[in-house]
Amino acid sequence: MARTPPGKQPQDPGTPDALPRHARAGKAVTIRDVAKVAGVSPITVSRALNHPELVTPETLERVRAVVSRTGYVPNEIAGSLRSRRSGIVAAVFPQITNSMFVDTIQTLTDCLRQEGYQVLLGLSSYEEREDELIAGIVGRRPEGIYLTGVAHAPETRRRLIASHIPVVEAWDLSPSPIDMLVGFSHEKAGEAMARHLLAKGHREIGLVWGNDLRAGVRRQGLLSVLAENGIHEVPTSLEPAPGMFQRGREGLAELLGSGARVSAVACSSDVLAQGVIAEARDRGIRIPEDIAVMGFGDFDFAAHTSPSLTTIAIEKALIGRLAAQALLARIQGREVPERIVDVGFRLVERGST
Amino acid sequence: MARTPPGKQPQDPGTPDALPRHARAGKAVTIRDVAKVAGVSPITVSRALNHPELVTPETLERVRAVVSRTGYVPNEIAGSLRSRRSGIVAAVFPQITNSMFVDTIQTLTDCLRQEGYQVLLGLSSYEEREDELIAGIVGRRPEGIYLTGVAHAPETRRRLIASHIPVVEAWDLSPSPIDMLVGFSHEKAGEAMARHLLAKGHREIGLVWGNDLRAGVRRQGLLSVLAENGIHEVPTSLEPAPGMFQRGREGLAELLGSGARVSAVACSSDVLAQGVIAEARDRGIRIPEDIAVMGFGDFDFAAHTSPSLTTIAIEKALIGRLAAQALLARIQGREVPERIVDVGFRLVERGST
DNA sequence: CTGTTAGCGCTTTCAT
DNA sequence: ATGAAAGCGCTAACAG
Numbered sequence: 001m002a003r004t005p006p007g008k009q010p011q012d013p014g015t016p017d018a019l020p021r022h023a024r025a026g027k028a029v030t031i032r033d034v035a036k037v038a039g040v041s042p043i044t045v046s047r048a049l050n051h052p053e054l055v056t057p058e059t060l061e062r063v064r065a066v067v068s069r070t071g072y073v074p075n076e077i078a079g080s081l082r083s084r085r086s087g088i089v090a091a092v093f094p095q096i097t098n099s100m101f102v103d104t105i106q107t108l109t110d111c112l113r114q115e116g117y118q119v120l121l122g123l124s125s126y127e128e129r130e131d132e133l134i135a136g137i138v139g140r141r142p143e144g145i146y147l148t149g150v151a152h153a154p155e156t157r158r159r160l161i162a163s164h165i166p167v168v169e170a171w172d173l174s175p176s177p178i179d180m181l182v183g184f185s186h187e188k189a190g191e192a193m194a195r196h197l198l199a200k201g202h203r204e205i206g207l208v209w210g211n212d213l214r215a216g217v218r219r220q221g222l223l224s225v226l227a228e229n230g231i232h233e234v235p236t237s238l239e240p241a242p243g244m245f246q247r248g249r250e251g252l253a254e255l256l257g258s259g260a261r262v263s264a265v266a267c268s269s270d271v272l273a274q275g276v277i278a279e280a281r282d283r284g285i286r287i288p289e290d291i292a293v294m295g296f297g298d299f300d301f302a303a304h305t306s307p308s309l310t311t312i313a314i315e316k317a318l319i320g321r322l323a324a325q326a327l328l329a330r331i332q333g334r335e336v337p338e339r340i341v342d343v344g345f346r347l348v349e350r351g352s353t
Numbered sequence: 354m355a356r357t358p359p360g361k362q363p364q365d366p367g368t369p370d371a372l373p374r375h376a377r378a379g380k381a382v383t384i385r386d387v388a389k390v391a392g393v394s395p396i397t398v399s400r401a402l403n404h405p406e407l408v409t410p411e412t413l414e415r416v417r418a419v420v421s422r423t424g425y426v427p428n429e430i431a432g433s434l435r436s437r438r439s440g441i442v443a444a445v446f447p448q449i450t451n452s453m454f455v456d457t458i459q460t461l462t463d464c465l466r467q468e469g470y471q472v473l474l475g476l477s478s479y480e481e482r483e484d485e486l487i488a489g490i491v492g493r494r495p496e497g498i499y500l501t502g503v504a505h506a507p508e509t510r511r512r513l514i515a516s517h518i519p520v521v522e523a524w525d526l527s528p529s530p531i532d533m534l535v536g537f538s539h540e541k542a543g544e545a546m547a548r549h550l551l552a553k554g555h556r557e558i559g560l561v562w563g564n565d566l567r568a569g570v571r572r573q574g575l576l577s578v579l580a581e582n583g584i585h586e587v588p589t590s591l592e593p594a595p596g597m598f599q600r601g602r603e604g605l606a607e608l609l610g611s612g613a614r615v616s617a618v619a620c621s622s623d624v625l626a627q628g629v630i631a632e633a634r635d636r637g638i639r640i641p642e643d644i645a646v647m648g649f650g651d652f653d654f655a656a657h658t659s660p661s662l663t664t665i666a667i668e669k670a671l672i673g674r675l676a677a678q679a680l681l682a683r684i685q686g687r688e689v690p691e692r693i694v695d696v697g698f699r700l701v702e703r704g705s706t
Numbered sequence: 707c708t709g710t711t712a713g714c715g716c717t718t719t720c721a722t
Numbered sequence: 723a724t725g726a727a728a729g730c731g732c733t734a735a736c737a738g
Contacts, residue, residue, distance in 0.1 A: 028516075030715060041725050046717060056723065071515045076492040077434045078715035081730050086430060088473075088493075097459045099452065106450045109476050118489065120441075121474040123462050136471060139429040140441075162424050163381075245653075278660075300598075307631075383731060394709050399733060409707065431731030434714050 029072040038066040049074060080141070089327060090137045091146040092122040092130070094212070098242050099271060100297055100316070101148065104170070107320030108146060115328055117143070124148075125242075131156045138163050144327035150174035150181070151213055166330035168323045172214055173342060180330070181340045182322045186214045189312050189345050190221025193294055196310065196347055197264050198229055202292065206262035207236040208251030208272050215241075215268040218296065222266065235260035239272065248275015256283075262291060270295035273309055299348060310349045318343055382425040391419040402427060433494070442680060443490045444499040445475035445483070447565070451595050452624060453650055453669070454501065457523070460673030461499060468681055470496070477501075478595075484509045491516050497680035503527035503534070504566055519683035521676040525567055526695060533683070534693045535675045539567050542665050542698050543574025546647055549663065549700055550617050551582055555645065559615035560589040561604030561625050568594075568621040571649065575619065588613035592625065601628015609636075615644060623648035626662055652701060663702045671696055 035042040040059060047054045048063035055063070066072070080086040089112050093101045109119045122137055124130045131153045137145065138159060145165055150172045152160075160167050160178050167179035174181060197205055205226065209219055226234060237254040239247035251272060255262060267273040273295030277287050285291055287308050295306075299313035322341055329336045388395040393412060401408045401416035408416070419425070433439040442465050446454045462472045475490055477483045484506045490498065491512060498518055503525045505513075513520050513531050520532040527534060550558055558579065562572055579587060590607040592600035604625060608615060620626040626648030630640050640646055640661050648659075652666035675694055682689045 028715095031717095032715080042715085043717075043726085044724060047724085050717090054723070059723080071512065073488065073491050073512070073516070075434075075494060075715055076489075077430055077439060077494055078730090079717070081428075081430045081434050081732085082715080082717040084730075091474075095459060096449075096455050096462075099455070102449050102452070102455060105474075106448060106476065109449075109474060113476070113486075116489075118493065119474045121444075121458075121462060121472045123459065123466070133466075135426065136429075136469075138426050140471065141428060141430055159424065159426070163426065381731095384733095385731080395731085396710085396733070397708060400708085403733085407707070412707085428731055431714090432733070434716085435731080435733045437714075 028075070029070045031072070031074065034063065034066050034070060034072045037070065038063050084141075086141045086143055087117055088120050088140060088142045089117045089144040089146065090120040090122060090140070090142040092124050092133065092137070093148045094125040095123055095242060096121075100269065103300070103316035104320040104323075107317040108324050109320075111321055111324030112328070115332075117328075131159070135159065138165065141165075143331045144168070146170060146323050146327065147178075149214065150177060150183070152178070166327050168326050170319050170323050172217075173340075177340060179339075180326045180336060182319050182326065182343060183341075184314065184343050184345050186217040187221035189296065190218035190223075191225045192312060192345070192347050193218070193266050193296070194222040194225035194229075196349070197266065197292070197294065198225070200264070200292065202264040203231060204261050204263045205231065205234060206255045206260055206265045207234055207267075208248055208255065208265055208276055209236060209238055209268040210241050210247075210272065211238050212241040212268075218268060235262065239268075245271050245275040245278070248272035248277075249279040250275075252276040252279040264292040264294065266294045268296055270298040270309065270311055273311070274306060277306055277309065307350055310347070313346045313348045315343055315345075381428070382423045384425070384427065387416065387419050387423060387425045390423065391416050437494075439494045439496055440470055441473050441493060441495045442470045442497040442499065443473040443475060443493070443495040445477050445486065445490070446501045447478040448476055448595060452654060453622065456653070456669035457673040457676075460670040461677050462673075464674055464677030465681070468685075470681075484512070488512065491518065494518075496684045497521070499523060499676050499680065500531075502567060503530060503536070505531070519680050521679050523672050523676050525570075526693075530693060532692075533679045533689060535672050535679065535696060536694075537667065537696050537698050539570040540574035542649065543571035543576075544578045545665060545698070545700050546571070546619050546649070547575040547578035547582075549702070550619065550645070550647065551578070553617070553645065555617040556584060557614050557616045558584065558587060559608045559613055559618045560587055560620075561601055561608065561618055561629055562589055562591055562621040563594050563600075563625065564591050565594040565621075571621060588615065598624050598628040598631070601625035601630075602632040603628075605629040605632040617645040617647065619647045621649055623651040623654055623662065623664055626664070627654075627659060630659055630662065660703055663700070666699045666701045668696055668698075 031042045031045050035045045040063065044055065044059060045063050048060050052060050076087060091105065091108055093105065096102065112119055120137060120140065120142060122133050124133050134156050142165060145167045147167060147169045148171050150169045157178055168182060169177050170182045172183040173185045209215060223234060235255055235258060237251035239251055248267065252265065265276050267276055273293050276293050280287050280291055287293055293309055295309050295311040297312060297314050299311055326336055384395045384398050388398045393416065397408065397412060398416050401413050405413055429440060444458065444461055449455065465472055473490065473493065473495060475486050477486050487509050495518060498520045500520060500522045501524050503522045510531055521535060522530050523535045525536040526538045562568060576587060588608055588611060590604040592604055601620065605618065618629050620629055626646050629646050633640050633644060638644055646662055648662050648664040650665060650667050652664055679689055
């Protein structure tokens with residue numbers, strides 16, 4: 001289609017440093033073209049590019065010259081097929097607009113790039129079927145797979161285990177990960193939120209909460225501690241995921257509209273908390289004097305925008321780095337120090353909640 | 354290494370519905386294994402999976418049964434090599450933590466997934482050499498490439514053009530894109546900011562500005578309009594990219610510390626603007642009464658957190674969608690409606706800046 | 707509708 | 723240090 005018509009200039013096919021004719025007609029330059037022009041064998045070209053130390057300086061230079069002159073770009077697909085190393089690591093996140101995951105993605109990608117790996121990005125939320133996404137990914141034979149969360153369909157687990165590809169699950173804890181794990185306990189995080197609010201004297205606590213899986217676990221933790229302390233009525237506004245800002249506004253409105261009295265509102269994410277705070281301001285409610293607000297997770301974001309928001313801070317970049325290190329260790333045949341890493345979380349109190 | 358020792362059970366190699374022995378020793382199941390067990394030829398298996406309509410229902414079912422029983426996952430690397438279709442689209446962004454790009458990535462990925470394409474994510478900022486990243490990408494023979502921005506090294510341009518891979522540049526405008534383009538004019542955006550501030554009566558305008566490429570163009574536009582209106586002194590605090598929140602705080606502090614009098618502060622991004630607003634609040638400066646603040650780009654974020662921030666809104670998801678459509682059209686051999694699309698921007702006034 | 711043949715472009719293996 | 727042969731696993735092209 002976009003092919004240029006064959007050149008009209010006479011071209012001696014025997015001239016060693018001329019491009020083979022077909023290479024000038026739109027087809028990609030192959031290693032054999034380079035080899036022919038450089039007057040060596042294909043394997044020598046391969047070595048010159050991948051293991052220059054195995055080649056005489058003169059040969060090396062000659063090959064390099066031809067490579068740059070012809071614009072040869074090695075076909076990594078062919079290389080991958082033969083060498084069984086795809087140079088790819090897949091990373092699956094529910095969604096990227098969540099702002100919760102971007103730091104992890106950034107760090108993960110950076111760390112992997114440094115070792116020559118490219119990242120295949122999978123976003124699973126808009127397709128219900130994570131399994132389908134993963135099936136597609138496994139077919140590309142990545143050398144490692146990063147997964148968000150530990151809840152996967154049994155067939156997904158089987159598929160991944162059968163694939164023998166190193167897997168890191170992240171952002172959560174599990175006694176029986178597929179392979180490796182870097183995360184923290186959402187239950188404990190929820191408990192920590194409850195304990196903090198109780199310690200601050202709050203007994204009338206409302207929830208503005210996203211209904212995703214991990215948030216649900218945090219809520220369990222939170223509610224169980226409240227229950228232990230005799231608090232069983234916890235007015236809750238459950239927001240459809242992804243828990244964005246506007247949902248936070250609506251959440252507080254719903255709580256207050258229901259007639260519930262609350263001295264504190266706990267949110268499943270800092271974005272929701274921002275919405276709650278905005279709505280409160282609009283209603284002349286002072287934060288944290290009238291209502292204390294507590295968030296979760298996206299500490300950087302929260303720190304920036306709400307000096308009065310106490311939150312649970314997650315080291316998102318650390319998760320990415322540790323995940324990358326774990327995968328790289330396995331890929332490169334090194335010992336993995338710990339198969340399961342709990343990075344924990346910190347409660348960051350600000351604005352005397 | 355992880356190989357299980359060969360099974361001890363007697364296994365008649367001739368039995369058609371038995372797995373070939375080597376398949377049970379840790380090696381991946383291939384199409385030939387499936388073919389043998391199903392009693393058909395490899396190509397029939399291939400067709401059953403990729404073009405089921407070309408195969409009898411009975412054959413189809415038999416193949417599918419064997420596939421699911423053996424856990425066969427087609428090796429897309431081999432398929433890609435032979436068919437010359439990698440099923441991959443590469444997307445390059447400066448960085449993902451910028452929050453400016455996430456909506457675009459999300460939409461782009463979603464649109465491409467729907468057509469069966471996976472996204473290879475490239476983050477170019479932490480490696481100075483975009484060209485190296487792109488060289489690595491081109492070697493993987495993606496069927497399309499999304500690039501952020503229009504400023505690329507000449508050799509990158511050459512490489513991309515020579516590759517014949519469809520390319521969309523985005524987030525910017527250029528009279529001579531590599532191939533296709535979806536963006537908007539940063540110069541005009543800057544001009545719009547200036548005109549708005551002037552219309553509001555501001556003559557003492559300060560800048561808190563990131564020093565990345567596109568921001569620089571916006572600044573040019575802004576300054577030129579100010580100059581046309583006789584304003585030549587524009588106190589500026591230039592922040593190293595990425596322009597994060599904290600930089601905004603520091604930026605305002607620097608402006609005020611320098612003794613400049615400003616009635617309005619224009620920022621190169623909404624995140625910076627948030628920082629400026631936070632710093633102002635801490636200093637008891639009212640926004641927008643004492644100082645008006647203007648931002649750029651991340652409208653959703655800004656809308657959520659600062660009702661008093663006027664900003665230039667960019668339809669980030671639209672950019673992703675259009676870019677995906679353009680690439681898909683080219684990949685699928687359809688006509689591309691417009692090679693260059695200007696999505697424009699809107700000035701969103703809030704809080705009577 | 708199904709099969710045979712060949713080969714995508716590279717790198718492994720073994721030889722020199 | 724370099725090369726020849728073989729083949730990774732799949733699908734295009736052509737039979738039948």
